[in-house]
Amino acid sequence: MRVKIRRGDSFELYSQLFTVSAELIADANEKLNSSDLKESQEVVIPGYESETYKVRQTDTLWKLAKYKSLPVDALILLNQEKAESGLNAGESINLPRRINSFTINGKQKYKSDVLTRHISRLQEIFPFIKVRQIGESVLGKPIQEIKVGKGKLKVHINASFHANEWITTAILMRLLNHYLLLLANGQSIMGIPASQLYSKAELTIVPMVNPDGVDLVLSGPPDNLSQELIELNGGKTDFTDWKANIRGIDLNNQFPANWEIEKERKIPKKPASRDYPGNRPLSEPEAIAMAELANSTHIDRLLCFHTQGEEFYWGYEGKEPSEAEQLAQEFTELSGYESIRYIDSHAGYKDWFIQQFEKPGFTIELGNGVNPLPISQFDSIYKKVKGIFFSSLYL
Ligand SMILES: [Zn+2]
Incomplete structure (x- = not known):
């Protein structure tokens, strides 16, 4: 979440407002000089996103802050112009949203x-x-x-x-x-x-x-390589068993630790869907x-x-x-x-x-x-x- 720095702000203040460690804030903003924050530069607060909220008749920043379990100054920081003029029903303001659930769904074809x-x-x-x-x-x-x-x-x-x-x-x-x-x-x-x-x-x-x-296993071969890859795959058009890289070299047989032994004993003597250690x-x-x-x-x-x-x-x-x-x-x-x-x-x-x-x-x-x-x-x-x-x- 990006916010504009106000005069007198510090990483410690942001740390208190959002209960995020000052160390993480500093590490997220390495380009800023923590002891000399300049007004209207942008700072990024880790672990938060800003979301738009439409103000209702009875809303005040104080009420909204309470609802968000945040200090009112956190909301003022996100709505610096609005905070001065007061809230009007129907207008949009920014509210901080703490991210406390997973963003990554691993249960999919992970291409x-x-x-x-x-x-x-x-x-x-x-x-x-x-x-x-x-x-x-x-x-x-x-x-x-x-x-x-x-x-x-x-x-x-x-x-x-x-x-x-x-x-x-x-x-x-x-x-x-x-x-x-x-x-x-x-x-x-x-x-x-x-x-x-x-x-x-x-x-x-x-x-x-x-x-x-990985993309070959999950999506099949790119058109321009299709014939070549089917050949390396022993004529099969199904690539789900493919283990090697796209040139038919097994990447985990490629390192100079008795590579010669693997080269000698591995069955495929040319590029294939698995186990071929390469020419060198x-x-x-x-x-x-x-x-x-x-x-x-x-x-x-x-x-x-x-x-x-x-x-x-x-x-x-x-x-x-x-x-x-x-x-x-x-x-x-x-x-x-x-x-x-x-x-x-x-x-x-x-x-x-x-x-x-x-x-x-x-x-x-x-x-x-x-x-x-x-x-x-x-x-x-x-x-x-x-x-x-x-x-x-x-x-
Ligand atoms: Zn493996």
Whole structure:
């Protein structure tokens, strides 16, 4: 919600008027100098939207403020001209509306354009998040990263490396929405104030690593690539099983951690709907973007959301630190998912991450069944993975 600054206003005043932490207000308005707010500049208040209200005969700002459970000054701030001249029946004024319910509906075909819309919407309501593009897919779709929090502990979570595991994006975005609601409304989770997580951890998420693949699964091939893709798909016109990127490379087999072993033993020897590791490691723009992200930013712990199996893997060639074992224990207790140290697999993002940085990395297989998991599993997955998501920010 945008409001015009008045002479003498401060972030502390806005914090009191709207019961939103002054820290979040400052983070949402980084371009403003908090100790020198200029009259008639705009400030954005997180967690609120302004809604239009038609004044009735008996209304006063005081009555409306009481109805909204806000100080009258909050309403005056939104209606600076009207406040001076008094309210007239029939005219429209602005009322602040606190956002305390989810804006993201994850229970839908979560295509890349849905994701982009949802990111913009979250950015509008919770402007203390930072969004940037870390790369582009083969077809030029943005690979976006969202950052929340200012702590030393750098936590990174990603989803939809695999196209037919797109439900992981919907789940991760909903978790993010949950966290943002807790922050803006000053609430706690698992007995811990969300504001503490915010100052302890910096969370970055890449909710959709493989946008081309996800769109292929959910909408079918783009016209100009239709023939080529049907061929890669073994002649099938149904793409619901597709796992790779749009060039038929499995993005989670692209990383230089014994990539040669996977190259040698994987069945497809050419691009296909799944499992083909490519001609060389990091040949695909989506994989390059993720490798660059880990190389250029510090990541203390990594969580990669996949489906399915209700289990997670956290070891690689003995390079995983002891902290990983403790986290694994906690994650199992919180989710009921089975903790598995080693599986016979190489060249995945978490394999490479552990090998490279010797920090805790997890591949987490959400849900149970046949991919793509039906959206009807959304609530049960959400319930189980929620503890993992939030505990990763404070453990
Ligand atoms: Zn997967």
